[in-house]
Amino acid sequence: MENVTQEMWTSAAILVVAYALIFSEVLHRTAAAIFGAVVMIGVGMYMGFYSQRAAMLAVDGNTILLLAAMMMLVALLRPTGAFDFAAVHITHWAKGNPKLLLIYLSLAVSLISMILDNVTTVIVFAPLTVLICRLLKINPMPYLMAEAMLSNIGGAATLVGDPPNLMIGSAGDISFNSFLIHMGFPVMVVWVGTVGLMLFLFRDQLAEGGKDPRTLVATHAIKDVEGLKRILFSLGVVVVLFFIHHTLHVLPAYASFIGLTLALLLIRPDMEKLFGDVNWSVLFFFAGLFMIVGGVEASGLLDLLGHQLAKLAQDPGMLLLTGLLLMWVAAILSAVVDNIPFTVTMIPIILGLESSGVNIAPLWWALALGVGLGGNGTHIGATANIIAVSESEKSGMPEAKITPILWMRTGLPVMFFGLILASAVYWLFFEMFTTI
Amino acid sequence: MKIKHISIPTKVARPGMLVGEVMTECVEKDVPGIPFVDAEGNLSGRFSVRHLFLLCCIPQDIIQGAHLLGDDIEDLDFPHIRADELMARKVDEFIFPDVIRLSPNFQAIKALAIMEQYNTEYLFVTEGDDYQGVVTRLSIAKAIVTKVCCVE
Numbered sequence: 001m002e003n004v005t006q007e008m009w010t011s012a013a014i015l016v017v018a019y020a021l022i023f024s025e026v027l028h029r030t031a032a033a034i035f036g037a038v039v040m041i042g043v044g045m046y047m048g049f050y051s052q053r054a055a056m057l058a059v060d061g062n063t064i065l066l067l068a069a070m071m072m073l074v075a076l077l078r079p080t081g082a083f084d085f086a087a088v089h090i091t092h093w094a095k096g097n098p099k100l101l102l103i104y105l106s107l108a109v110s111l112i113s114m115i116l117d118n119v120t121t122v123i124v125f126a127p128l129t130v131l132i133c134r135l136l137k138i139n140p141m142p143y144l145m146a147e148a149m150l151s152n153i154g155g156a157a158t159l160v161g162d163p164p165n166l167m168i169g170s171a172g173d174i175s176f177n178s179f180l181i182h183m184g185f186p187v188m189v190v191w192v193g194t195v196g197l198m199l200f201l202f203r204d205q206l207a208e209g210g211k212d213p214r215t216l217v218a219t220h221a222i223k224d225v226e227g228l229k230r231i232l233f234s235l236g237v238v239v240v241l242f243f244i245h246h247t248l249h250v251l252p253a254y255a256s257f258i259g260l261t262l263a264l265l266l267i268r269p270d271m272e273k274l275f276g277d278v279n280w281s282v283l284f285f286f287a288g289l290f291m292i293v294g295g296v297e298a299s300g301l302l303d304l305l306g307h308q309l310a311k312l313a314q315d316p317g318m319l320l321l322t323g324l325l326l327m328w329v330a331a332i333l334s335a336v337v338d339n340i341p342f343t344v345t346m347i348p349i350i351l352g353l354e355s356s357g358v359n360i361a362p363l364w365w366a367l368a369l370g371v372g373l374g375g376n377g378t379h380i381g382a383t384a385n386i387i388a389v390s391e392s393e394k395s396g397m398p399e400a401k402i403t404p405i406l407w408m409r410t411g412l413p414v415m416f417f418g419l420i421l422a423s424a425v426y427w428l429f430f431e432m433f434t435t436i
Numbered sequence: 437m438k439i440k441h442i443s444i445p446t447k448v449a450r451p452g453m454l455v456g457e458v459m460t461e462c463v464e465k466d467v468p469g470i471p472f473v474d475a476e477g478n479l480s481g482r483f484s485v486r487h488l489f490l491l492c493c494i495p496q497d498i499i500q501g502a503h504l505l506g507d508d509i510e511d512l513d514f515p516h517i518r519a520d521e522l523m524a525r526k527v528d529e530f531i532f533p534d535v536i537r538l539s540p541n542f543q544a545i546k547a548l549a550i551m552e553q554y555n556t557e558y559l560f561v562t563e564g565d566d567y568q569g570v571v572t573r574l575s576i577a578k579a580i581v582t583k584v585c586c587v588e
Contacts, residue, residue: 088504128504130497135509220503394496 003304007049011299014040015345018292023337030281033288040295050298058294059287062170062253067117067163067286068278069256073235074120075277076263080228083112083121085221087128091136092216098138098206099199102146105129106195109147110154114161115239118151122384126391130400135215141392141400142202145407146195148388149376149414153194156372157187159252160242163286164343164371166252171347172364174436175246182365182433183372186425190373190418197417201410227267234263289344297348306352313358320430323366324423330370331419335377335411343371362426362433369422377415379407439547440540442579443561443569448473449483449527456523458483467570468557472531479567481531482560488530492522537562544576 018036022029037055044050077083090108094101105125112121125147133140155161159169159179169179199206222228238259241248245255263269296302313322326346333342346367354360375382379389379402392402426433446465449458449472461470462485469484498505538547538559547559551573558572 084501084504127497127500130495131501131504134495134497135505215506215509216501216504217506218504223503391497396495 005300007047007299008296008301008304010043010047011040011049011296012301014043015292015296019341022341028281029338030285030288033285033292035288037288037291037295040292044295044298049300050295054298055291055294058297059290060167060170062251063163063166064283064287065253066160066166066251066256068283069253069260070117070160071120071278072260072274073231073238073256073263074116075274076227076267076269077116077231077235078120078124079223080225080231081221081223082228082232083124084128085218087125087132088216088218088221091132096136096209098136098209101132101136101138102143102199102202102206103195105143106146106150106198109151110191113151113154114158115235118155118161119383119387122148122151122387126387127394130391130395130397132216133400134395134397138208139205139399140395140397141402141406142198142205144388144392144400145402145410146198146202148382148384149198149411150191150194151384152372152375152382153187153191153418156368157183160256162372163282164339165368167286167340167343167347168364168368169252171351172360172436174364176242176252177246178436179368182436183368185429185432186369186422187372189425190421193421194414194418197414198410201413230266231263234259234266237262286340286344289341293344293348296345302345302348303352306349307356309349310353310356310358313353313363314356316359319359319362319434320427323362323426323430323433326363327366327370327423327426328419330367331374331377331415334371334374335381335415339371339375339382343367359434361436362430364436365433366426369426370419373415373418373422376418377408377411379404379411381411381415385411437544437576437579438540439538439542439544439561439571439576440568442544442575443540443571444575445569446470448479448567449531451475451526451528453527454523455488455525455527455530458527459485459488459523465570466574467572470570471535471560471567472527473567477565479535479537479560479562479565481533482535483527483531486557487532491530535560538571539563540568544571544579547571548573548576 014036018032018039021027021032021035027035041050041052041055045052086108090104091101094104109121109125126144129143129147130140133143156165157180159165159174159176165179168174238256241250241255241258242252245252312318330339330342330346333339350360350363350367353363375385379385385407389402389407392400444465444467446467447461447470449470451474458470462468468486469482471479472481472483474480536550536554536556536559538550538561540561540563550559551557558570561568561571
């Protein structure tokens with residue numbers, strides 16, 4: 001501890017206060033992040049370890065711009081009615097079978113979450129799910145929980161499915177394909193296991209057959225056919241560019257902006273309204289966190305921590321254990337607190353290990369799996385969970401209400417079962433996780 | 437055209453009144469809502485038919501997916517829709533605290549502009565604490581059609 005300087009203590013104190021404000025919700029998390037960033041820059045300048053320019057450079061532009069572009073693309077897709085259309089057809093395919101409906105809805109939400117923001121996906125699907133269940137006369141609670149949890153799991157599979165993955169991919173220079181190859185397999189195993197577990201845990205609620213699903217019609221689901229074609233074409237271009245962005249030497253953010261530009265030219269939307277649909281609060285929250293952690297990094301504290309951890313991880317035999325430990329710690333912390341601050345803090349620590357000669361590739365995958373799966377443990381573990389809980393309350397159906405205890409009764413087994421499966425895949429195929 | 441000439445006098449809702457009584461007043465006077473006067477005699481809120489329906493009869497998911505509903509939904513069993521039970525409930529739990537008041541000397545054009553600004557169909561006309569009536573878009577339209585607008 002003798003190497004810990006006054007600057008390190010100060011920056012750590014600012015980070016702890018800012019994170020305490022974020023987690024305690026005394027202030028809105030964005031306000032707390034901005035407050036922390038402003039204090040970190042001011043104090044850093046006074047003490048000489050941080051500057052305004054360094055704070056600007058600490059913000060990962062690739063993450064922020066990619067998120068902004070994807071938010072705008074979703075904002076253009078949503079009013080076309082594509083999600084409504086999908087939900088009605090899923091209901092028809094399930095033919096009133098509650099178990100099939102759970103599998104189909106969860107699969108749809110998971111697949112969409114692999115490309116689009118999973119929070120938006122759940123925001124759109126949750127009220128439709130309640131409506132479907134109301135018409136089929138079945139309890140929407142298992143479906144809402146399954147959608148939230150499986151969208152969290154689905155989002156963990158790709159570079160763009162979850163903000164922590166974006167940050168990890170950007171920091172580790174990991175391509176979309178590499179993310180899909182490394183994370184796709186464990187996520188698929190966890191997904192199948194989770195669906196099986198949910199069918200078992202909700203066996204009583206899913207036992208009774210639903211009513212005839214013909215009460216839902218897709219005739220008026222699509223509100224703008226031309227707009228839908230154009231936005232799907234633009235999204236298709238984005239997805240293709242994601243697959244080849246590394247070959248073309250373009251950042252994922254630039255790839256998404258190419259698709260966005262195409263959409264803007266083809267659709268000519270009301271720009272004021274489009275910008276109004278962007279979740280600026282989330283973007284500023286991330287920017288604030290990057291600046292706070294940038295200050296701690298500039299003080300040298302994260303390097304010091306990295307050197308301590310490097311002693312453990314330098315031994316190749318211990319690398320697997322370090323990765324598993326990181327995955328479980330990340331998951332358990334993500335279940336109780338926001339996983340973004342944890343991810344933002346861990347990224348420079350892991351990057352610091354690289355300079356000590358540690359192969360950090362397995363740690364990136366462990367971190368991504370941990371923060372991706374941990375959010376399922378509690379109702380506050382992920383934003384999608386909060387939306388599912390809120391929708392269950394708004395439904396006005398007493399049997400649908402998801403209480404924190406009810407969530408944990410399902411969420412904790414799902415989280416731990418998912419972690420066990422992911423750990424098994426990580427251990428059995430560790431060689432695969434040692435590369436990027 | 438001043439709104440004092442076109443406002444519709446109504447009773448007010450008071451603490452302890454039943455939803456049925458208040459609804460009846462709205463239906464009889466053809467107004468979307470009436471003011472609520474609390475135990476101290478202050479005009480402290482409003483009863484709105486639209487908000488009553490929103491609270492009790494139409495869940496948010498139905499509103500969002502209304503365009504997806506087929507014609508064959510007559511067996512939808514909303515636990516909310518139990519008219520007798522609803523009419524027998526106290527009006528106090530359905531009162532909204534936001535009240536927009538207008539002076540009787542306001543011009544109708546100003547009333548229409550305020551209705552647009554607040555996305556509402558009706559406003560209350562008060563002179564100090566004295567409630568005089570409700571002015572609605574339809575009452576203004578009726579005044580135009582029946583030439584009451586020429587009265588000054």
